[in-house]
Amino acid sequence: MVNKKNMIWLAVLFLIVTAGCSKQQATGQPKEVVVKAMQVMQQDTPVTYEFVGEIVAKDEVQIKAQVTGNISRKLFNGGDTVQAGQPLYEIDRRKYVASVADSQAQVAQAQASLSNIQRDVVRYQNLADQGGIAVQTLDTSKSQAEQAAAQVSAYQAKLDQAQNDLSDTVVVSPVNGRIGVGELSVGGYVQAGSTVMATVSTVDPVQVRFSMSENEYLKFAQMGNSPDAWGQNLKLVLSNGSEYPITGRLEQVDRGMANQTGTLAMKASFGNPQQLLVPGMFARIVANGETRQGALLIPQRAVQELLGKTFVTVVGANNEAVTKPVKLGPKIGNLQIIEEGLTVEDVVVVEGFAKTQPGTPLKITMIGLNDLNIPGAK
Missing domain, CATH: 2.40.420.20 (conserved putative lor/sdh protein from methanococcus maripaludis s2 fold)
Known part of the structure; x- marks a missing residue:
């Protein structure tokens, strides 16, 4: 018979063997x-280099009023595509119509006065030739004619300005492009030369503004790649990862490195016939480098x-x-x-x-x- 002491030792031995087997399994080869x-x-x-850029309008024109007054008509909707010469606003023209009429009357009156004095000069000239009047009288008449002619010119200049002001009551777009949505509305008061009525951005082509670090610039330069070489067939990758189908070219290089960022600002031009590219979008410029x-x-x-x-x-x-x-x-x-x-x-x-x-x-x-x-x- 197995006594109690032997049973205890058997139990201890079983635990040691079990622990050893578990340790061996734990330290075995890890699973593949x-x-x-x-x-x-x-x-x-071929190596390419990428630069983060922002799409901007090639030209962004602020449209300012050339005459003072209240807007009487608005001839577009915000966001419309507009053409150069297209009417956008009309400014209340009543006082400018009156100014033209007043200037026309002044010109007509001055011309009538000039004609009368010129006839006197002709009569005085005949009398002077016959010795019927003093030469001084003839000279005075000629001076009066010159003054009257100058008065006609002055009134005519005033009429021209009044007609220009009347024409400027119709505000037109100076360029082809897309007009913003933050424009003024009917009834708004505009001041000549200072009030911005709307902003028109050109849409085709657009520019992509990006920067190149000093080290990147030196790398291109030391490889013999001038901007005229690497900047001719630039690719554009849009924010969704798609590649824009039209290649672009480098158009502007800043005169020097920016003091605060140590980068060289550049602008590349891309055609935008479908108006897919909108100012404010971000994209990546891809330039070809060495092989x-x-x-x-x-x-x-x-x-x-x-x-x-x-x-x-x-x-x-x-x-x-x-x-x-x-x-x-x-x-x-x-x-x-x-x-x-x-x-x-x-x-x-x-x-x-x-x-x-x-x-x-x-x-x-x-x-x-x-x-x-x-x-x-x-």
Whole structure:
């Protein structure tokens, strides 16, 4: 028979064996992690550079009243597309009609007076030739005629101004474009030369305003790429990721770097026949740079960032996860140029690396660009 003491020792031994088995299971090989990976690509790659830009109107014209008065008619709706010369407003014209009529009367009166004096000059000239009057009388008559002619010119200038003021009571658009919605309404009072009645922005073409850092500018310059070279076939990527179908060209480069930001301001022009581009929209300017010979490429999604450093997970010799620090080059679409840290023999984990630690065994499925749904992949 097994005594009580032996039963206790058997129980202790069973617990030790059980604990040992559990520890052995806990310290056994970790489970394989399923990942997708692809070979590092190497090929000659044209490099593009991207800059965040804002779409602005090429011309933005504030329409100001040229005469003073109340708005009597408004001939458009806010947001309309308007043409150069199209009437937009009418200002109360009654006092300007009266001013024209008054000036016309003054001109007519001055012309009548001039005609009468000119006839006197002719009569005095005949009498003077016959010795019938003193020469001084003739000279006085000629002076009066000159004064009357000057008076006619003065009244005619006044009439011209009155007619111009009357014409300016009809306010027209100076350019083709789109008018804003913050315009004045009927009944509003406008002051000549100061009241902004509306703003018209040109819509075709538009400009994209962007900035280039000093280092980016030096990179282009040291590669021998002047703005005339790289700024001719610019692409535009809209905020939803779609590419604008019309290429643009660099049109303006600022005279120097901005003191506060250390950037060089530029403007590129893009045709906008469908009026898809609206001032205030943000987009990315894409400029072509140099061609990298034998560049190493991986998908951007394979790059990991931590504390300002970049890493990728590669497949080690025993199909284990290995973390490698890398130095990034420019982005090429959804691909990333790798400057340092990888070779063409490396296999990079593209999906599933978040579940791995260094040394984790991997169950690998090899994929290509087509499997990543990267635009332009072949």
